Amino acid sequence: MSAERKPQAQKGAFQKRNNKGSFGNNISKKRFSTERTKDFRVEKKYSKASRLNEDTDFKHKEARPSVYSKKKQLEHKKRFVDMNAPIRLNRFVANSGVCSRREADEYILAGVITVNGNVVTELGTKIYPLKDRVLFHDQLLRSEKKVYLLLNKPKNCVTTTDDPHARITVMDIVKNACAERIYPVGRLDRNTTGVLLLTNDGDLATTLTHPKFNKKKVYQVVLDKPISDIDMQKLKRGIVLDDGEIHVDEIAYIDDDHRQVGVEIHSGRNRIVRRMFEHIGYTVKQLDRSVFAGLTKKNLPRGKWRFLTEKEVQILKMGAFE
Numbered sequence: 001m002s003a004e005r006k007p008q009a010q011k012g013a014f015q016k017r018n019n020k021g022s023f024g025n026n027i028s029k030k031r032f033s034t035e036r037t038k039d040f041r042v043e044k045k046y047s048k049a050s051r052l053n054e055d056t057d058f059k060h061k062e063a064r065p066s067v068y069s070k071k072k073q074l075e076h077k078k079r080f081v082d083m084n085a086p087i088r089l090n091r092f093v094a095n096s097g098v099c100s101r102r103e104a105d106e107y108i109l110a111g112v113i114t115v116n117g118n119v120v121t122e123l124g125t126k127i128y129p130l131k132d133r134v135l136f137h138d139q140l141l142r143s144e145k146k147v148y149l150l151l152n153k154p155k156n157c158v159t160t161t162d163d164p165h166a167r168i169t170v171m172d173i174v175k176n177a178c179a180e181r182i183y184p185v186g187r188l189d190r191n192t193t194g195v196l197l198l199t200n201d202g203d204l205a206t207t208l209t210h211p212k213f214n215k216k217k218v219y220q221v222v223l224d225k226p227i228s229d230i231d232m233q234k235l236k237r238g239i240v241l242d243d244g245e246i247h248v249d250e251i252a253y254i255d256d257d258h259r260q261v262g263v264e265i266h267s268g269r270n271r272i273v274r275r276m277f278e279h280i281g282y283t284v285k286q287l288d289r290s291v292f293a294g295l296t297k298k299n300l301p302r303g304k305w306r307f308l309t310e311k312e313v314q315i316l317k318m319g320a321f322e
Helices: 034-038 048-060 089-095 101-110 202-209 229-237 272-279 310-318
Strands: 113-115 134-136 148-153 192-199 217-223 239-241 244-246 250-253 260-265 284-292 305-307
Touching: 089 101, 089 113, 089 134, 089 202, 101 113, 148 310, 192 202, 202 310, 217 272, 229 239, 229 250, 239 272, 260 272, 272 284
Parallel strands: 192 284
Antiparallel strands: 113 134, 148 192, 148 305, 217 260, 217 284, 239 244, 250 260
């Protein structure tokens, strides 16, 4: 009788298939499809050297628009808000693009906003967007069309609307994308790459970033040394950081030397992925977000952007993404 085969090392949802097409002894094909495996595959068309050069030299290159055709770009002919229904004045002012909702509250209290000729200073006041005439100082306000833009963020780029140190920002990359005032949804560290959404839709931004909505994020992590099965299990069971307990939803090896892992997490805490690995003795050398709220960087080269399709926007608004 032949000797029993030794059990394979634990494999997660994102482990590459072996030559026979199996996912390993501990993972069923039904639970994890090949589509999820693809999220963590290294892009073949770029060598490691060329991608490092691309990231390093990006700030010396002129940002170019997306390779997507105009037919695939979002041209909003429909609004996703009932314009006949009353809305809060601060929301209407923010939707006009002149300021944030918090700043709108300050302007209301300062008495610089009028509705139908009357100064309004009471927070929580509601108006009818199609009927009421709203002025900011002497400027007539109208709601901007909503813009949704997906960027494959490069390295050496900060996620902010303005940087006091004059570093390149994500806004520099998309500055010619639209006339509307858009801003990033959430943050990625300067050296973290991958999926980043920018929009002027404050309601959607709140939905995607607020902890109670529990939106899924998937990262590809490159570590300074191989990570053990024991430490993988620690991250899945949960560890305690300075700001509380945290655990990953899924974690798995995505290469043979166990220096690269795929991580699925729902938390949006600051630098959470890097801090988790630092806590158990590893340094994150590269971090790339491949999925955010169901949006992926498929067919979107590093440093390029595209508008979301209407279908993508509708799905985001309906909360259909995990």
